Amino acid sequence: MSELSSLGYVVFKVSDLVRWEDFAVGILGLMPGRRTPGSLGLRMDEHAQRILLEEGHDDDIAAAGWQFDTHDDLLAYVERLSARRVAVREGDSALAASRQVERIFVCDDPNGFTHELYFGPTHAPISTPFRSPLLKGAGFETGRLGMGHILPVARDYAQSLDFYRNVLGLRVSDTIRDSHSVPGATVDATFFHTRTGRHHSLATMAAPFPKRLHHVLVQVQDMDDVGMAYDRCVKAGLRIHAGLGHHPNDRMFSFYVETPSGFGLEYGHGGIVIDDAAWEVKNYSQLSDWGHRPQPPAR
Secondary structure, three states: OOOOOEEEEEEEEEOOHHHHHHHHHHHHOOEEEEEEOOEEEEEOOOEOOOEEEEEOOOOEEEEEEEEEOOHHHHHHHHHHHHHOOOOOEEOOHHHHHHHOEEEEEEEEOOOOOEEEEEEEEOEOOOOOOOOOOOOOOOOEOOHHHOOOEEEEEOOOHHHHHHHHHHHOOOEEEEEEEEOOOOOOOOEEEEEEEOOOOEOOOEEEEEOOOOOOEEEEEEEEOOHHHHHHHHHHHHHOOOOEEEEEEEOOOOOOEEEEEEOOOOOEEEEEEOOOEOOOOOOOOOEEOOOOOEEOOOOOOOO
């Protein structure tokens, strides 16, 4: 059966492109890509674009782009969705060009954004390889694993789980039910992976949060790059949602910083890759086994 290969890109509607470029390039270590009036692509690797910023008032996620390895896989997947009476529409040439892909289809998420299903990502010219002056290590952990992960907040948790598992066909990695980390609340979260195995390319939870997107992850190959990025965030006076810490399920060492749009960005190292032949789905009782404590605002 045709499956999603990886989370290839994300699209954000943002109200301040200048602040976002400063944050992405000067703090996170991404490279600017193609510019058009009202948009900016961001690079993490040899792909021409892994994050697309489009001017808008939402300051939130607009789309998640899911890559397929072959054109036939994409068409078979779209046919399966249509057979389930999921409303899938083909994107026009302008949409494909803005996403820098060969062919694209779109369907709606119950939490207010879209999923873009595509084949044929554009690669940057060999003459302009990805290089970040901020990163000590080999760069971001992308390739077959995709650009990272997203955690949209579930408006209806049961409906969201059904959609991600039974409509999109994502595989459950594990769950967390934590009644200690958030005072007076129990956090239920479910984590999903694609066939290429990043521990989760998408997770969701029911929690009070003003945005559709709780956070997006970018992962680096060198642990020192996490610490240096954390220092840059602190020096810049950015709001740290959660300080340095470690998750028990994906074993990610990371911190969370507030983006210029108000949702979070997790900057991490060391997340595991799942081998489905040997994987056991588990339920954890804590979001973090150490750290990830809220940090006071910078003075």
